[in-house]
Amino acid sequence: AAGVIQSPRHLIKEKRETATLKCYPIPRHDTVYWYQQGPGQDPQFLISFYEKMQSDKGSIPDRFSAQQFSDYHSELNMSSLELGDSALYFCASSDTGGDSPLHFGNGTRLTVT
Amino acid sequence: QQPVQSPQAVILREGEDAVINCSSSKALYSVHWYRQKHGEAPVFLMILLKGGEQKGHEKISASFNEKKQQSSLYLTASQLSYSGTYFCGTEIRPGGGADGLTFGKGTHLIIQP
Numbered sequence: 001a002a003g004v005i006q007s008p009r010h011l012i013k014e015k016r017e018t019a020t021l022k023c024y025p026i027p028r029h030d031t032v033y034w035y036q037q038g039p040g041q042d043p044q045f046l047i048s049f050y051e052k053m054q055s056d057k058g059s060i061p062d063r064f065s066a067q068q069f070s071d072y073h074s075e076l077n078m079s080s081l082e083l084g085d086s087a088l089y090f091c092a093s094s095d096t097g098g099d100s101p102l103h104f105g106n107g108t109r110l111t112v113t
Numbered sequence: 114q115q116p117v118q119s120p121q122a123v124i125l126r127e128g129e130d131a132v133i134n135c136s137s138s139k140a141l142y143s144v145h146w147y148r149q150k151h152g153e154a155p156v157f158l159m160i161l162l163k164g165g166e167q168k169g170h171e172k173i174s175a176s177f178n179e180k181k182q183q184s185s186l187y188l189t190a191s192q193l194s195y196s197g198t199y200f201c202g203t204e205i206r207p208g209g210g211a212d213g214l215t216f217g218k219g220t221h222l223i224i225q226p
Contacts, residue, residue: 033213042115042200043155045213058213090154096207101145102214104154 002026004105006091012111013081021076021108025093031055032074033102034066035090043090049074050096081112114139116203118217125191126225133186133220135201144177144184145202145214148195155200158186188222196224 005024013019025032031050035043036059045058049068060066063081068074078085088109092102116137123131135144143162147155159170161177161184172189188195198221202214 035213042216042218045215048213056213088152100207101157101160102147102155102202103157106154 004091004093004103006089006105006108008108009106010109010111012113014113015081015083017081017112019078019081019110021078021089021091021110023074023076023091023093023105025072025074025091026095026103029072029093029095029103031094031096031100032068032072033092033094034060034074034076035092035104037088037090037107039087046076078110083112086110086112115215116144116201116217118199118201118220120220121218122221122223124223124225127193128190131188131191131222133188133199133201133222134183135185135203135217136181136183137203139182139203139205141177141179141182141203142206143204144175145204146175146184146186147200147202147216148197149200149219150197158199191222191224193224193226196222198222 007022033048034046037043046060047066048055052068064078066076088107090107092104094100116135119134145160146158149155175186177184198219200216200219202216
């Protein structure tokens with residue numbers, strides 16, 4: 001079965017640089033979520049999209065933005081990177097019809113040096 | 114508001130049972146349970162909706178007490194493959210609202226042979 005695809009798997013950036021993370025949800029899933037997980041921490045909700053429109057916004061810094069495109073893939077754009085942005089970034093998708101688990105991608109490990 | 118999980122960590126021998134608890138101060142729409150192995154994506158285990166129910170498959174089951182806003186995950190006759198960090202995630206409405214699916218801090222489960 002198709003899963004959530006994230007790219008790249010690993011990304012190394014320097015402070016003040018920008019980064020773009022990509023997410024391809026499971027086909028026919030209408031909701032995409034972005035989570036940030038620091039080392040030893042729980043996943044923190046950043047933002048979600050339903051049918052390509054921003055749905056809810058969590059603890060996403062103003063330096064970050066995200067969007068979902070017509071083909072349902074989503075991108076998380078991160079600017080003015082800080083050391084504290086180093087984390088695993090997960091994208092998840094779900095089908096909001098009925099009981100809907102989140103299906104997570106394998107994540108992008110961002111290291112800011 | 115973040116749900117509270119307990120215990121923080123459990124060490125078991127293979128074949129022993131474990132219970133992981135998750136409680137919220139808010140009225141919940143649903144409780145999700147996920148297991149995450151180090152460096153990997155969280156994997157969905159089960160979802161429970163308000164109405165108070167119990168679900169299970171094989172040796173892993175869960176309950177949701179709507180009156181107390183508490184959920185418990187039961188692992189019976191644990192196997193080595195059960196090792197990992199277990200997260201509960203809570204929603205106050207379908208889709209999660211401004212907090213998305215909010216995860217607890219996790220319970221680290223170590224199964225020893």
